[in-house]
Structures are given as C-alpha cells and as structure tokens.
Amino acid sequence: MGRHKEFDKEAVLHKAMLVFWKKGYEAASIPELLEAMELSRSSLYETFGDKQTLYIEAINQYKKWRQAKRDVLVHATSAKSGIRQYFELQIDSALDSESPGGCLITNAAVGMDSPDEQLNTLIRERFDELEKSFYELLRKGQESAEISPEKDIKSLAHLLLNLNHSINIVAKVQGNRSKIQQMIDLVMEML
Numbered sequence: 001m002g003r004h005k006e007f008d009k010e011a012v013l014h015k016a017m018l019v020f021w022k023k024g025y026e027a028a029s030i031p032e033l034l035e036a037m038e039l040s041r042s043s044l045y046e047t048f049g050d051k052q053t054l055y056i057e058a059i060n061q062y063k064k065w066r067q068a069k070r071d072v073l074v075h076a077t078s079a080k081s082g083i084r085q086y087f088e089l090q091i092d093s094a095l096d097s098e099s100p101g102g103c104l105i106t107n108a109a110v111g112m113d114s115p116d117e118q119l120n121t122l123i124r125e126r127f128d129e130l131e132k133s134f135y136e137l138l139r140k141g142q143e144s145a146e147i148s149p150e151k152d153i154k155s156l157a158h159l160l161l162n163l164n165h166s167i168n169i170v171a172k173v174q175g176n177r178s179k180i181q182q183m184i185d186l187v188m189e190m191l
Contacts, residue, residue: 009047010061012037017058017065022100024107025055052116059122062104069093073133079141080191083134083160087184090164094171094180101175106168131161138191147191156191163187 015036019028030051034044048054069089076082094102105126108119135157141147167180 007039007043012039012047013054013057013061014065016054017061017104018100020055020058021062021102021104021107025051028055052119056119056122059104059108059126063126066093070130070133073137076137076140079137079144079146080188082137083191084184084188087163087167090167091171091177091180091184094168095175095177102168102172103165106165109165110169127161127165130164131157134160141191151191159187159190 015038016033019033019036023032028051030041030044033051033054034041037044039047044054048057069086072086072089073082076085093099105123108123109127135153138147138151138153138156142149142151142153147153163183167183170176170180170183
C-alpha cells in the first residue's frame with residue numbers, strides 16, 4: 001500500500017486559486033494545477049475529487065482570503081468613508097503586482113458560460129453578498145442622515161457592485177490608477 005503524502009490543504013488550495021485566477025477555469029490545465037500545487041494526480045483527485053470541485057473550493061478560499069476587505073463595509077462607522085476605504089482596498093487589490101490582477105470572482109463571472117448550476121449559483125451568491133453589504137451600509141448612512149433619504153440606495157448598491165467589478169476588468173486592461181480613482185471620486189459625489 002502506498003504512503004499518502006502529507007500536505008497543507010489550505011496552502012495547496014491557495015496555489016490552485018492563483019492558477020484559476022490567472023488562467024480561468026477552462027484554460028487552467030490539470031498538469032498546470034498539479035505543478036503549482038506540488039501534488040500528484042492521485043492526491044489531487046483523492047483530496048478534491050475533480051477539477052470543478054477544486055475550482056469551487058478555490059472560489060470559496062478566495063472569499064475567505066478577501067473577507068477583510070468586505071469587513072470594511074460591515075464595520076464602517078460612516079457610510080461614505082467605509083465605501084471609500086473599501087474602494088481604496090479594491091484598487092490596491094486589483095492593481096497588486098503580486099497577484100494575477102483583477103478578481104477571481106469577476107473573472108469567473110465573465111466566463112460564466114458553464115452549464116454547471118452549482119458554479120453559476122456560487123458566483124451569483126458572491127455578487128449578491130457584496131451588493132447586500134453595500135446596501136446595508138448605505139441604509140445605515142440614510143439612518144444617520146449622512147446620505148439623503150431621497151437617494152435610491154437599492155440602485156446605488158447595484159451601481160457600487162458594478163463599479164467594483166468594472167475596476168477589476170479595467171485594472172487588467174489598462175492598470176491606470178488615476179483613471180480608476182477618478183471613477184471612484186465621481187461615484188462618491190453621487191452619494
């Protein structure tokens with residue numbers, strides 16, 4: 001009977017996440033994933049089952065990894081400063097030269113032509129969670145009179161969600177911090 005290699009599941013999942021983030025689901029080959037994760041084919045399949053399950057786990061890992069950014073919205077004492085701080089972190093993240101650029105969730109959504117409903121649902125849930133976080137903070141802003149009660153915060157939350165994901169795409173294509181910052185400034189004026 002062969003000896004099972006011990007490894008840190010979180011660490012290898014992080015490595016897989018980076019491959020999927022950079023290449024996307026379809027373009028990430030099993031040999032590339034195995035090399036990045038430093039696993040044998042049998043260890044990959046014994047631990048994760050298949051490529052799609054690995055991808056779903058990588059998306060969930062990404063959510064945990066980026067939770068601190070989302071927490072800025074949840075714990076903000078001011079709606080406007082919380083939203084600005086969130087987007088400053090978002091710009092830093094999208095332009096981070098140490099990461100594949102953009103956002104794994106945005107990239108997954110752009111390639112969301114998968115027939116797998118579990119994967120499509122997972123991506124929609126990530127979008128919905130972020131939009132709800134924006135909405136809740138905007139609602140608090142209205143309660144504290146920081147944001148006018150006439151503002152349609154449901155539409156503003158949707159706008160902020162779209163801004164978030166457009167930053168990821170623009171950062172990959174242009175990588176121009178000042179243009180992205182100008183977008184944020186314009187949207188902040190709308191609040």
